[in-house]
Amino acid sequence: MPDKGYVQIYTGNGKGKTTASLGLALRAICSGKKVYMGQFIKGMDYSEMKAPSLLDGLIIEQYGRDCFIKNDPTEEDIRIAKEGLEKIKKIINSGEYDLVILDELNVALYYQLVSVVDVLDIITGKPIKTELVITGRYAPEELIAAADLVTEMKEIKHYYQQGVSARKGIEN
Amino acid sequence: MPDKGYVQIYTGNGKGKTTASLGLALRAICSGKKVYMGQFIKGMDYSEMKAPSLLDGLIIEQYGRDCFIKNDPTEEDIRIAKEGLEKIKKIINSGEYDLVILDELNVALYYQLVSVVDVLDIITGKPIKTELVITGRYAPEELIAAADLVTEMKEIKHYYQQGVSARKGIEN
Numbered sequence: 001m002p003d004k005g006y007v008q009i010y011t012g013n014g015k016g017k018t019t020a021s022l023g024l025a026l027r028a029i030c031s032g033k034k035v036y037m038g039q040f041i042k043g044m045d046y047s048e049m050k051a052p053s054l055l056d057g058l059i060i061e062q063y064g065r066d067c068f069i070k071n072d073p074t075e076e077d078i079r080i081a082k083e084g085l086e087k088i089k090k091i092i093n094s095g096e097y098d099l100v101i102l103d104e105l106n107v108a109l110y111y112q113l114v115s116v117v118d119v120l121d122i123i124t125g126k127p128i129k130t131e132l133v134i135t136g137r138y139a140p141e142e143l144i145a146a147a148d149l150v151t152e153m154k155e156i157k158h159y160y161q162q163g164v165s166a167r168k169g170i171e172n
Numbered sequence: 173m174p175d176k177g178y179v180q181i182y183t184g185n186g187k188g189k190t191t192a193s194l195g196l197a198l199r200a201i202c203s204g205k206k207v208y209m210g211q212f213i214k215g216m217d218y219s220e221m222k223a224p225s226l227l228d229g230l231i232i233e234q235y236g237r238d239c240f241i242k243n244d245p246t247e248e249d250i251r252i253a254k255e256g257l258e259k260i261k262k263i264i265n266s267g268e269y270d271l272v273i274l275d276e277l278n279v280a281l282y283y284q285l286v287s288v289v290d291v292l293d294i295i296t297g298k299p300i301k302t303e304l305v306i307t308g309r310y311a312p313e314e315l316i317a318a319a320d321l322v323t324e325m326k327e328i329k330h331y332y333q334q335g336v337s338a339r340k341g342i343e344n
Contacts, residue, residue, distance in 0.1 A: 006331050008187070014323035016182060016192040023194030024342065030222040031341030050202040055226060098341075131342060148336075150329040151186035156322035159178050164320075169203030169270075170196065170303060 005098070005131035006148035007123055011106055011139035014153035015171075021101045021133050022048055028131075029055045033098035038088045040064055040081055040108040040136075046172045061087075064104075073111045081113035085122075095127040106136030106143070116142050177270070177303035178320035179295055183278055183311035186327035187343075193273045193305050194220055201227045205270035210260045212236055212253055212280040212308075218344045235259075236276075245283045253285035260294075267299040278308030278315070288314050 008024075010017040018039075025035045034057045039046075043064040052058045063084025069077055085108075092100050108114050119134075123146050126132060134143065144150050166172050180196075182189040190211075197207045206229045211218075215236040224230045235256025241249055257280075264272050280286050291306075295318050298304060306315065316322050338344050 006336070010188060012326070015180070015321060016188060016195075016323045016325065019195035019199065020188040020192040021195065022198050023188075023191035023196075026194050026198045026223055027191070027219045027344075028341045030219040030226070033341050047199045047202040051198055054202070144328065147329060148331040148334065149187060150327075151188045152326040152328050153188065154184070154324040154326050156316065156324050157319060159320040162320065164178070169200045169205050172199075 003129065005126070005129050007146060008131070008133045008149040009106075009139050009143060009147045010133070010135045010151050010153060011137060012152035012154050013137055014155035015158065016153045017135040018103050020151075020153075021103055021135050022051070024099065024133055025051070025058055025101060026055070028099045029057050033057065034096060035059070035099045035101070036088070036091050036097040037061075037101040037103055038063055038084055039103040040084060040113070041069060041104045044172065047169050069111055073113055077111070078113050081108045085114045085118060089122050092122060092126050092130055092132070095130065097130065099131045099133065101133045101135070104136040105134045106139045108136070109140055109143070110136075110138040116140050119143065120146055175301065177298070177301050179318060180303070180305045180321040181278075181311050181315060181319045182305070182307045182323050182325060183309060184323075184325035184327070185309055186325035187330065188325045189307040190275050192323075192325075193275055193307050194223070196271065196305060197223070197230055197273060198227070200271045201229050205229065206268060207231070207271045207273070208260070208263050208269040209233075209273040209275055210235055210256055211275040212256060212285070213241060213276045216344065219341050241283055245285055249283070250285050253280045257286045257290060264294060264298050264302055264304070267302065269302065271303045271305065273305040273307070276308040277306045278311045280308070281312055281315070282308075282310040288312050291315065292318055
């Protein structure tokens, strides 16, 4: 068990952000850690929703609706995201999880569903040992400044541009 | 099952390349696919080596020694990598795996343990449905040209620069 947990951010426009956080979850579970993943924006039935039934010590919960936000978010979008952040804050502060993933939180911040001040509060107040992972495009400067590790996933080439749709078991 | 499998590359100097490929493996397993991961360069006991015992349909094998290559690779490094690529080629061509990950292959290419011509041959000759994922820094131009999706993981900030060492269950 590491003595100190860090704050990692995966941002940028390329494929691999949520995917990397799932890989971190798998590696952590393999070494006996407990992992909680909260997905903002998303309420769809992604393949990874099955992972907790295969991996002891992993929980995934969704704080989004069954479609992406287009243009203006609704009050319902805001309510669900705010409740999600409140719940995840409790989960972090319980100290029961070694790794907590806030998937697509950057996108929830971009759409102002939750506030960056609340997220910075969570980072400052988290138990020392807890590792936080935050994913999503548009990571705000304040979060980048507060993080210990930031990787930008940069799209060099994407098959979506060839007209390929998202595929079950690969993208979702 | 997708009708056509693509070639994905994760490269760059930031954290998240092998990790993203592990996430892809997990998502694929969740949707009932079969996954083979071959790790070049690496022969260390990473946490993810336990994943196949937790996830039905996942195999991970290593084609490296118990330390990273420093400066000049030895004949042993070359032999192990070449044998690995031969074996993985057979695995790909068997058509038994939906997703085949060639982890750190770019680094093996950089050190000239294997040749890019052999890798391009594998890509050209692979069963249509098989998805290939290639990871590692220094992806050569020829591979980027042949790939359908390329993400560069770009280091914006890394806690290694604060003197933090690789941690069990997070980095390895």
